[in-house]
Amino acid sequence: MSERLHRAVYLTGPTASGKTAVGVRLARRLGAEVIALDSMTLYRGMDIGTAKPTMEERGGVPHHLIDVLDPWESASVAEYRRMADAAAAEVEARGRRVLFVGGTALYLKAMLRGLFEGPGADPAVRSRLEEEAGRIGSPALHARLAGSDPATAARLHPNDARRIVRALEVLELTGRPLSELQSGHDRPAPPGTMVFALDRPRAELHARINARVDAMFAAGLVDEVRGLLSAPRPIGGVPAQGVGYLEVIDHLQGRATLPSAVERVKARTRQFAKRQMTWFRGLSEVRLRPVDPSMTAEQVADELAGAVEEGASDGPGRR
Template sequence: MSEPAAPEHRAIYLTGPTASGKSAVGVELARLLDAEILALDSMTLYRGMDVGTAKATTSERGGVPHHLIDVLDPWESASVAQYRGWAIEAIRDVESRGRRALFVGGTALYLKAMLRGLFEGPGADPVVRERLEAEAEAQGDAALHARLAMLDPATAARLHPNDRRRIVRALEVIELTGTAFSALQRQHERPASGVRVFALELPRPVLYDRINRRVSAMFDAGLVDEVRRLQSAPRPLSGVAAQGVGYSEVIAHLEGGPGLDRTIDLIQIRTRQFAKRQGTWFRGLAEVAPLAMEPGEPAEAVAKRIAARIEGGGEG
């Protein structure tokens, strides 16, 4: 099997729900493959957000180079498109040293963007857009939404009748391409071929127990102090950083909300819910090959199984 041409398709991906053991397996797999690790995680991008993101410590990284970690201050934010650009640049950097790029993390939107790219559609046409804006002003947003419903029912169904910006954009795309916006998106949804993507899976009771214990360990490691320090910084946390599971609940606690025990309970519940959503996401991506783990199976053993499938020429 020939290697895919695009850098992001030459990379190897290790994903799975939070607390499934990705970091430890990733380090062992990187050693076996002579790879460097690129974080596939929207929260470990932030400096100073270490405890609540379960960011791998220096010792846990085991001497394996890690990239795309600690690249933003907590008051900054980055789009999926920015992450994808950084990631492709990092892949090329790793490959320039004759090593493989191994993505490890559980941010599903990042994974999908790396595998399938980002749908942007044709560039804006100022003349068409200005005319549609004028029609919306004269006829009302509902009239344009009704027109969109006739031309592209799928897109109209997911847009609020008052969402003028997106309605105008959808009509603009139809006029410029002769194709419904939803049809173009479906074309973009085609799975990538030849990419090695593995998702760790544990029995749900085992995963949930690991989540509960991890959250408790975060509080023992100083999560409340970490959030207090972030809150006292000269600039406030970005919306993305402040809404991270664990951070938003501790912020509420520090601002007079639920007590500490209830806060721990809430984070455990919401992390379990998040893990369930992650599993649904990964199962919905055709590129992903599930990898069942036995409870207590050593990370090295899991990594050896993955490496054998990669070196054996399987697609994941």
């Protein structure tokens, strides 16, 4: 494990909880640079649907691991972790503090607890499973995985073909479920590792999600997706499954009206936020920081900066 990843400060929380605005202000108070902890803002050209912070929203604070992949590429959790560790080393070499900001729970867990990468890929097995996914569909493979490794299947979306194939590949190569193998590499981060999750009242969070989705469509999300589909190399399978992108693709390909697509994005985003909070509550390192609707981003950042400077001696937050 990289010690610098445990020296870093982490700001997470469900989608639309206000992480970007709080993160910029917290970075200023800590003398930190931000490393994005987000599996979707990695992609160039996917700006509106990922709520990628604009240069103005970044407020002059350096942000890293944004716009580092093309939409037809993909990166495993292990690849993200290597990139994040390298970025953290560069930030510390400049005498700055590292602040991770984002809501991708798998990335957060990998930063805190390391990652079991499993056996190397077997080209023949992987090719056969990928061909099968293309022929019968990834939901069918997901159902097969659920019969052999329900714990892994429960945390994977049925359309996440790449990770489903990998889990089945590990099962076939080792004879053991991926979840079982990973459990031996799941020790919590050292005491004192500072991980804060913004926790807003559910009704307020849902209202923020609905407003964000409306704003995304008003800002041109449909045109953004149309451009991704018509590019010389179209959007890849993993980013195309992202919340907002899948629903707009269905609309553009005639499977959904625009109003129904908007409502599906809102519903799926609310479901995603619920899953995120379940993940955060399941990580002992995470300190939930309740955010009252009346609090400004500056006030939240001030509170968090105080906790950081006290060494987070308050212990775990309310769960």
